[in-house]
Amino acid sequence: MSTAATGPAPAIALTHVSKTYQGGVRALDDVSLTVARGTFLAVMGPSGSGKSTLMHCAAGLDVPSEGSVAIDGHEIGRLNETRRTELRRERVGFVFQSYNLVPSLSVADNVTLPLRLAGRAPDRDWVTTLVERVGLAGRLAHRPTELSGGQQQRAAIVRALVARPAVVFADEPTGALDLRTAHEVLDLLRDLVDELGQTVVMVTHDPGAAARAHRALVMADGRVVDTLDKPGAAELADRLVTLGRN
Numbered sequence: 001m002s003t004a005a006t007g008p009a010p011a012i013a014l015t016h017v018s019k020t021y022q023g024g025v026r027a028l029d030d031v032s033l034t035v036a037r038g039t040f041l042a043v044m045g046p047s048g049s050g051k052s053t054l055m056h057c058a059a060g061l062d063v064p065s066e067g068s069v070a071i072d073g074h075e076i077g078r079l080n081e082t083r084r085t086e087l088r089r090e091r092v093g094f095v096f097q098s099y100n101l102v103p104s105l106s107v108a109d110n111v112t113l114p115l116r117l118a119g120r121a122p123d124r125d126w127v128t129t130l131v132e133r134v135g136l137a138g139r140l141a142h143r144p145t146e147l148s149g150g151q152q153q154r155a156a157i158v159r160a161l162v163a164r165p166a167v168v169f170a171d172e173p174t175g176a177l178d179l180r181t182a183h184e185v186l187d188l189l190r191d192l193v194d195e196l197g198q199t200v201v202m203v204t205h206d207p208g209a210a211a212r213a214h215r216a217l218v219m220a221d222g223r224v225v226d227t228l229d230k231p232g233a234a235e236l237a238d239r240l241v242t243l244g245r246n
């Protein structure tokens with residue numbers, strides 16, 4: 001049976017997704033949402049509200065207990081573990097707080113590593129375009145330790161984009177950066193969405209970071225309790241404080 005997408009499927013679609021961990025914690029409770037292509041979505045919420053679980057399920061790293069998840073039109077519940085891994089490699093990019101670059105490899109080798117591990121040849125022109133776009137053209141031969149934090153995160157962003165994924169998940173991408181560098185990285189992510197039509201889902205505790213997104217979800221107790229378009233940092237901070245009082 002083909003799982004090929006027909007028509008413009010959203011980058012991500014969750015339908016009535018719940019996740020109950022062993023021991024009975026219901027980390028997601030009937031979450032439905034779609035992430036349209038070319039949008040920048042922030043996911044916020046107090047600690048333990050289910051943000052990481054949502055990201056893991058939406059990225060195909062974990063499977064829901066109930067409901068369905070489609071990545072770029074591919075229903076992951078229909079795939080076995082091997083196909084799910086392949087789909088993730090081809091269609092999903094990841095950016096982490098701690099960059100996760102391989103210290104012994106150059107920037108050039110780091111950014112193409114996931115593709116090479118998948119047995120695919122990188123598109124050299126695309127790699128060059130991305131590297132130039134993020135301002136790392138002069139740093140390709142350097143090792144990660146020879147770069148600043150902001151430059152390392154730029155390399156990690158290139159790595160996430162090299163396979164032309166349907167969606168990039170960014171987990172606290174500015175958590176380890178100073179304020180100015182964090183702004184630059186957020187501007188870059190926003191520009192990549194606006195210029196390339198890339199879809200980005202970013203989990204963050206920082207209302208200022210979430211305010212760079214097109215839309216912000218606020219989670220509490222495993223549910224999406226708010227969706228804000230063109231969110232403002234003050235508005236998001238207020239909402240989080242209110243949730244914290246409940």
Ligand SMILES: Nc1ncnc2c1ncn2[C@@H]1O[C@H](COP(=O)(O)OP(=O)(O)OP(=O)(O)O)[C@@H](O)[C@H]1O
Binds near residue numbers: 046047050
């Ligand atoms: N592997 C697991 N096994 C059991 N319970 C888990 C597991 N992972 C998360 N949980 C629980 O599920 C709930 C949601 O956790 P999750 O990590 O998704 O929240 P979060 O919003 O990402 O939190 P934080 O902001 O602190 O990272 C919490 O109660 C957590 O303790």
